[in-house]
Amino acid sequence: MQHQVEALRARFPFRFLRRNPHPADSIESSDPDAGIASTSRQPAAGWDDRRGRRRRSGTLLLILVAGLWLAWSRVRPSLDRHWIPEQSRLPTATSNGSRVAIDNSRDFDWSADSDPVERWESRGYDVDTIESVWFVLTPFATDWRGPAHAFLSFGFADSQYVAISIEARREIGESYSIIKGLLKRFEMMYVIGTERDLIGRRTEMQHDEVYVYPVRADRAAVRRLFIDMLERANELAGTPRFYGSLRNNCTTAILEHVNRLPGVHVPYSWRILLPGYSDELALGLGLIDTGLSLEAARARYRINERAHEALTGDDFSTRIRTDPVRATVGRTPLDEQ
Helix, strand or coil, X not given: CHXXXXXXXXXXXXXXXXXXXXXXXXXXXXXXCCCCEEEEECCCHXXXXXXXXXXXXXXXXXXXXXXXXXXXXXXXXXXXXXXXXHHCCCCEEEEECCEEEEEEEECCEXXXXXXXXXXXXXEEEEHHHEXXXXXXXXXXXXXXXXXXXEEEEEEECCCCEEEEEEEEECECCCCCCHHHHCCCCCEEEEEEECHHHXXXXXXXXXXXXXXXXXXXXXXXXXXXXXXXXXXXXXXXXHCCCECECCCECHHHHHHHHHHCCCCCCCCCCHHHHCXXXXXXXXXXXXXXXXXXXXXXXXXXXXXXXXHHHHCCCXXXXXXXXXXXXXXXXCCCCCCCC
C-alpha cells in the first residue's frame, strides 16, 4: 500500500498537498501559471480588535502628552502674587561711580518668639572697599546633609556685611518643596540684606545648622562677583524667572556667577546637586581659606550659638566671627591656573 502511494505521488506531485490543519483560518489560492494551490493564514477577528484598541490608546496618550506640554509651555512667571512678608519686595541697586545704593535691603528682627519685626531699608556701599566674601551653608537636616541652602555675604572695610541669598519666592500659605521646584511653582528672587536677618532667620526660626566659611579670593574678583549679583537682582525685578530645584537654584546660580570670573572654573558636581556637600567641593578646590580638614572646618565655622547670643546686638557680624579669621586677599589656586 505504501508503495502504491509513493508511486501516485511521483506521478501526480501537486495533488497530494498536506491538508491545512486550520481550514477556518485560511483561504485557498491558485497560481494560474504554475497551477499550484497554496494556503495563507488570515488573522482572527479578535486580533484586529486588540490591535485597533492599542492604536486608539496610543493616539489618546499622544494627545494627552501634547496637551500637558502645551499647558506647561504656557505657564509664565509673575511679579504680582500674594508673597510672604519677608519676600514681598524685590531689591534693586543703582550705581554712581564706586558707590552703590540698594533699595529694599532687608533687616528683619527674628529675635522675638512671635512674628518678626519687619524692616526694609535703603543702604549705600563703596564697592572699592570690599574686603572679603563668605560662603554661608545651611543644611536642612543633621542626619543627611544633601538638601541645603547656600548664599554669599560680602564684607566691607567699615565692618558692614551684605548678604545675598538666591531663593524660591513663595506665596502666603505656600511651603517650599523640591518637587514643587521642578514644576514651575516658584519664582526666583535675590534677597539682599543684613547677616543678622538672613542668618538669624535660619538659626532662630528654622533651627538649621549654619556654617560661615571664609573664601580665598582677591578683591577685584570679589568686587566683580558682587556687582554681577546686583545686576542679576535688577534683572529679576523687571523680568521674572522661575526657580528650579535642579538647574536654577541657590547653588547653581552661585556657580554661574563664580564661573563668570576671569580664569575661574568650578566644575558641576553631584555636590552642587546636593548642596549640603558643596563645602566639601569648595574645600577640595582651595576656595575656603583654611588649612583645616573638612570635619575640623565644619566644627570651626559653625556659628549657631554665637549667632543666637549676638542676635539683638548691632555687632552681629563681628561676634559670629569671634575667631579672627578673615578671607585672605590674594590669588586663588584657580586664578593661578
